[in-house]
Amino acid sequence: MSFELTKEFIRSVENYINEGNWKKLLEETANLHPVDIADVINELDEDHALAMYKVYNQEQAAEILIELDPEVQEDLVAKLSNEEIASELIDNLDSDDAADLIGNLPEERKSEVITQIEDLEQAKQIVDLLNYPEDTAGGLMAKELVKVNHNWSVMQCVREMRRQAEDIDEVHAVYVVDDENRLLGTLSLKKLLTTSTRTPVKEIFKPKVQSVKASLEGEEVAYVMQKYDLVVVPVVDDLGRLLGRVTFDDIVDVIKEEADRDYQLASGISESVESDDSILRLTRARLPWLLIGLVGGVLVAQIIGLFDIRENLEMALFIPLIAAMGGNVGVQSSAIIVQALANKSVNMPVWTRLTKELGVSLLNGFVCSVILFFGCWVMGYHPDMSFTISLSLLIVIVLAALFGTFVPLTLDRFNIDPAVATGPFITTANDMLGLFIYFTIGKMILGG
């Protein structure tokens, strides 16, 4: 089913390479998918990686190369000649993968490689694709598609499709265009198979087709494809002319990256990192939030310093409780809003949402406060002290919930990514607000 990469397997691969036993290497990897072979190469050092890569035929090699980790790919491509890239690799890649590969080359190599591509049509396609920003529909699309003219008959279509299919591995949809190449609709395989060959396409194609503009952001393309359950979506220019198509597998990475980024931001990681990045990179991604937390912590110290703790020493014991609960509630509230915004399911007005959050937090706060009150009492704290702590807790929970709801909604209104609002930032802000309330209530009830 799915290949499990083991350390033993990598070691045996290294041995075959050291021994120059290419036959055995090919045999052992014959049943592996290019993705799996790429996983193996990712684990090898530069020399072994290149040696293993060279074992495969051009078609396999191209499929393996595009699946490699970006750094491994870069190292490997650096060791290939311009000609090898232009004639062996590019020729075996879909236009989107070819454009990505050339897009990642050092600036000076790009045009050198492009000029060496023999198939002029292909070179033109790649240059076209390189013009679109990477994270737009244009940057994600491939040029390979099957299209037919609405004036043709079914017979002509089949003939033309046969010609076009020569260059295409998988056909997910047949697009119907007019003489100006404007997208009109799609032709289902079903219709094509079940209609007489003389029927004009005009009469049988499906005129409604969901398309995206080339300038649409990748995240929006992902949203449209998810919403309308599309496995492939055609890309058009501002005049509605068919430029290419985006398939779902190209968009999954966009969805994954977005989810990972939200999760990381919520966890206080400011750059996109992976667990096997370098220590320095990991540190750099994590330090900014820690510094914000540090400054927040010092400010909180100043706030507590405004009050005379000596008078009610026991209050100090519950500082972490108040701070943590405020933080927890704030993170919960903002997480729900951030997700609702990401799923575009927010169509309640802000006030309805805050009222609802008020209800939830009053309920949660009430339960927690009552438990805490009796708990403290049982543990022998003075009723006044117990009351101070639990009343503060109630107020802190409610305020943290409202704050956690309000901040991401406001950020979103100003077009700032609300995912930034969760995590350490909201925790720190809640610490300050919460402890100020705690000590103010303490002063009022307990005196001092």
Added chain:
Amino acid sequence: MSFELTKEFIRSVENYINEGNWKKLLEETANLHPVDIADVINELDEDHALAMYKVYNQEQAAEILIELDPEVQEDLVAKLSNEEIASELIDNLDSDDAADLIGNLPEERKSEVITQIEDLEQAKQIVDLLNYPEDTAGGLMAKELVKVNHNWSVMQCVREMRRQAEDIDEVHAVYVVDDENRLLGTLSLKKLLTTSTRTPVKEIFKPKVQSVKASLEGEEVAYVMQKYDLVVVPVVDDLGRLLGRVTFDDIVDVIKEEADRDYQLASGISESVESDDSILRLTRARLPWLLIGLVGGVLVAQIIGLFDIRENLEMALFIPLIAAMGGNVGVQSSAIIVQALANKSVNMPVWTRLTKELGVSLLNGFVCSVILFFGCWVMGYHPDMSFTISLSLLIVIVLAALFGTFVPLTLDRFNIDPAVATGPFITTANDMLGLFIYFTIGKMILGG
């Protein structure tokens, strides 16, 4: 492009329904995708929803129904007769959607509806599908697919495909099976179009095909499809016989749900909720973690109570700083591990990973501690006090990082979902550990 739902639009729809102006209602929604019409119906009350639903023809109605929110769908289906469901709805749905719909019916209605389905083949398919657990490949798959026998010629294939395609909207792949219905490979449309009609399928099909077993969990299916860039994957039984196929749009929900759940768990939300769930449900999902936080807070109070704060009152001011920083670092560390585990990119041994985390946290801790030390000094704290705080911070950061790495890795080893480890639980545990260290160091350096 993508339809934007406005309050004005919903109000005008309600007006058309009140006036019984069905013609205008149909006109206004003629260009909308069923998904968008479902979005509109989701916003209406029960009576308006039913009235609007009834406006559309059977085919449209079926497509709209499966896109409705589960509760709205349930209310609506409750008002339809068994016959309406069996003959009008089911007949216009793919087998996977039909099975989902019937699976959601109250137990007593299920068999009533199934016995009323006229097409016996279809009824059998649905009963088959209902046998698979909902979140497995079997539960996600649809029965509609095009398959050909490896002994056939291209001509026979086209004839057979024509027959099979009658019932199928979109053909993404043509599967090749043997006489026992065992999956052998796929036949590309390209080959079909470009090969002479007398060629046997045997000679032109692609024998390598990634498939999944019916019992495979939905998350694993999602993983395989993402890894191998598949928009559709065939499902087989234990003997390798072709049962159905899963398309990517069915799996996107699985991916989204998984990401959402991890994010919610990390934010201390224990049940899967959406922002428009009821207040009670939202409260119930959030209370468990808050209670854990509450107990943790009380325990932290006991730990601080072990020390005599009176001796070094200033230490109380920095309790929130130490607690928050420990929490932040712990959450960062565990988030990186949780993601690495989710992406199956963990193949470093535990010790390598902990060593790396040690490096990152020492760097982060050192930078933060030095800044804090000089900051406190400048603000007029005694050097001993400044030293106590910053040394504690360094130790707390390092321990929190190791703890945040170790806990999810250990949970994963015991097959417990590591996403549970992040969020409030790790924060609370770090509070206890961190403040104990802080006061112990304080006692050693400052005395008391």
